[in-house]
Amino acid sequence: MPGPSSRGSTQPTVECAEFLPSTPCGLYSSVRGASGRQDVAWAGSGSITARLESVSGSLYLTVTTPCAPLSGAASITGNILQVRSIAVGAMSCPGEPASQEAWVLEFLRRPIKLAYASGTLTWLSGPDTLGFKSH
Numbered sequence: 001m002p003g004p005s006s007r008g009s010t011q012p013t014v015e016c017a018e019f020l021p022s023t024p025c026g027l028y029s030s031v032r033g034a035s036g037r038q039d040v041a042w043a044g045s046g047s048i049t050a051r052l053e054s055v056s057g058s059l060y061l062t063v064t065t066p067c068a069p070l071s072g073a074a075s076i077t078g079n080i081l082q083v084r085s086i087a088v089g090a091m092s093c094p095g096e097p098a099s100q101e102a103w104v105l106e107f108l109r110r111p112i113k114l115a116y117a118s119g120t121l122t123w124l125s126g127p128d129t130l131g132f133k134s135h
Helices: 041-045 095-109
Strands: 014-016 028-035 049-055 058-064 069-077 080-088 112-117 120-125 128-134
Touching: 028 041, 041 095, 058 095, 069 095, 080 095, 095 120, 095 128
Parallel strands: none
Antiparallel strands: 014 049, 028 049, 028 128, 049 058, 058 069, 069 080, 080 112, 112 120, 120 128
């Protein structure tokens, strides 16, 4: 007897995607952050990571915070990154890590202007800024 059909069971193709044509593909860790003109010290310690992947041709962004991972469908038009349908990891945490996660979530809900210079990927979202270095 023939075995079960393998139709419809193909695995999605997952590939690293570049934020901009000039950026290295891979995992990025935060090296600085600012909210308006105020330094966001906790963001400068690598506590936020970001990875952009292409899953069967569609872009997905995964960002980890001190509290939990955040992920969503992404699109890049020119140098503007937009994230939709953001899912928050199931882990809950109290206090400061929860407020840090809320700050990052609000950051991701706005259009993000991307720039890359001197090895630093910069995200600008409204009055807030994050800087990342690749691993």
